[in-house]
Amino acid sequence: MKVCQLCAVDFTLRNFLLPLIDGMRKEGWAVTAVCSEGPFVDGLRRSGYAIDTIPIARSMNPWSALRSTIALIRYFRRERFDVVHVHTPVAALLGRIAARIAGVPLIVYTAHGFYFHDEMHRAKRSFFVALERLAGKLTDLMFSQSAEDAADAVQEDIVSSDRVLVIGNGVEVARFNPGLADSKVVRRSLGIADDAFVIGMIGRQVREKGVAEFLQAARIVAEKYPEVIFLLVGERLASDHAAGIEAEFAAAKAILGERLVAPGLRSDIPECLAAMDLFCLPSWREGMPRTIIEAMMMCKPVLATNIRGAREEVVPELTGLLVPTRSPGELAAAMSRFVSNVEFGRRLGAAGRERALLLYDERKVVALQVERIRQVAILRGML
16 A cells, blocks of 8 residues: 655654554555655655655644645645555644545544643633544544543544544663663763762653743752752754743753753653653643653653543552642652652652553554554455
């Protein structure tokens, strides 16, 4: 089969979709990725991936959305794909509209996390639910990383239960192996003492990831525990429309100084996690956060917010702790539990790895998707 994997930006393609593309290619399918032009495209092409670039709108500006949709319709008609598989909210909406107009036989959508969530204003939430419901009528098969999202999809009449499949999320087990990563190497390269207690976070440096709350909690904890270092890995992408946290970072840096380490975007994520004693993700909304799974694989206890996805991954008091969103005080109190009881964190981290090995092996997640698409294609006479 000829398959298109569509997302908005090359960051998503590089960091989340390559294992699926590799799995489909092993099946013998011809896979082309489509996204906006970006800094990672050339490198991915050199690695052997077929990539076509089309400007994909990331906001709901009507004119930008219309231009992207028209470009996708023309592209799909020319390439005559058997399957178009869409990812990320706006690209998924526009891609499904374009694929249906272009007559693509099989349209697949992966919900990495619905844009609407419980804390959203009711009118705004209703609007985004309506968009998902509209796009759902154009969807032949939906994959949901989160079981809660799958339940919402049926309850909100986005798709019927026979068209949605919970696939979960996963990471490369061989790469996220705590036995292979030397924490001291990363610590020393970042100027962190071997005996420091490190609380870390990995993610886009934007407000909805809870970075401001992380920084506020860090200031609270730092007053009581001078040996704690805060490691903030990631950056705000040039293509990111979410609100940044520059002012909050500057204020925290002025107080914490060298105790706040922010090396920016890194490729050595297993090593960065190895350097941490506690992984923290105080996000406002998620799908099925991969960083939590990565931390669990690396034997790290997890402190996260009690939101969909995160609460499916973290078992309170067994593999980590959950706190309310936008609550820096409770976040700080939970951080302090781990700082004051290192053995507690080690015990939770070990249990987290066992759970991750059981549930979050990337190979199983990919195989589940490939098999389901293959089944539907056979039923439709496409294979």
